[in-house]
Amino acid sequence: MIEFKNISKVYKNNHIALSNISLSINKGEFVFLVGPSGAGKSTFIKLLLKEIEPTSGDITVNGVNIKKLKRKEVPYYRRNIGIVFQDFRLLQEMTVFENVAFAMQVVEAGHKDIKRKVPQMLSLVGLSSKANMYPHQLSGGEQQRVVLARALSNNPGILICDEPTGNLDPETAWGIMDLLNDINKSGTTILMATHAKDIVDRMKKRVVAIEKGVIVRDQQRGVYGYED
Ligand code: ADP
Ligand code: ADP
Numbered sequence: 001m002i003e004f005k006n007i008s009k010v011y012k013n014n015h016i017a018l019s020n021i022s023l024s025i026n027k028g029e030f031v032f033l034v035g036p037s038g039a040g041k042s043t044f045i046k047l048l049l050k051e052i053e054p055t056s057g058d059i060t061v062n063g064v065n066i067k068k069l070k071r072k073e074v075p076y077y078r079r080n081i082g083i084v085f086q087d088f089r090l091l092q093e094m095t096v097f098e099n100v101a102f103a104m105q106v107v108e109a110g111h112k113d114i115k116r117k118v119p120q121m122l123s124l125v126g127l128s129s130k131a132n133m134y135p136h137q138l139s140g141g142e143q144q145r146v147v148l149a150r151a152l153s154n155n156p157g158i159l160i161c162d163e164p165t166g167n168l169d170p171e172t173a174w175g176i177m178d179l180l181n182d183i184n185k186s187g188t189t190i191l192m193a194t195h196a197k198d199i200v201d202r203m204k205k206r207v208v209a210i211e212k213g214v215i216v217r218d219q220q221r222g223v224y225g226y227e228d
Helices: 041-048 071-079 096-106 111-124 140-152 170-185 197-203
Strands: 002-010 016-025 030-034 056-061 081-085 158-162 189-193 206-211 214-219
Touching: 002 041, 016 041, 016 206, 016 214, 030 041, 030 170, 030 197, 041 056, 041 158, 041 189, 071 081, 081 140, 096 111, 096 140, 111 140, 140 170, 158 170, 170 189, 170 197
Parallel strands: 030 189, 030 206, 081 158, 158 189
Antiparallel strands: 002 016, 002 056, 206 214
């Protein structure tokens, strides 16, 4: 469902962030993206989101070459991709319920859909009882659960997680990983960039390692492979 074919990205200062990488990710896969800082992981994610354009090569998602998307088609394309960041990025002046509802309003979901779907998503992440609380009243793990509920509210086929456990203690991080595993088992493709060695080593999922803009390793049931 995701195919990078001979993708290179050279930034304006002539820095080569990705150098001729090719990679296919099938529907329903769980893939860890690992590698040192500056390796090109964020560039990979930004290309997939069509936030930046490759210097050369083609990216195909669900059979569509995303280079060919018209400007007004891009928001529809992005709707199929949920995103979870390390720093949560919740709207502080909105309740948990409103944060998830807002994501649905942005894509013009109907009132009835929102009223039905938001409680369903909050239940999925185990936060039904906190619907009327504000982000600052929640623990880090709970805030990340809200982010997950929000990311999943529009039924994305792909979930991108950029260091989703980076701000969480190990136990809380495992709670989030359990949830990601469940989400993946229900059919969502997950791409997770991470430096969490313990998590990668124990999950036994596919591991793609990038170093200096090239894929140096692509293992099924892989390991983290670095000491940091
Ligand atoms: P990672 O996410 O693995 O840390 P990035 O994709 O952020 O790596 O960066 C890859 C390389 O590209 C780094 O050397 C970084 O300094 C460089 N880079 C990233 N964004 C830009 C940019 N907008 N302009 C110039 N160089 C950039
Ligand atoms: P907090 O963020 O308040 O510290 P956690 O996210 O750490 O709470 O949850 C505590 C534990 O409960 C975790 O280890 C996690 O495994 C488990 N847990 C709670 N709710 C869920 C859930 N909906 N799905 C999976 N595990 C959960």
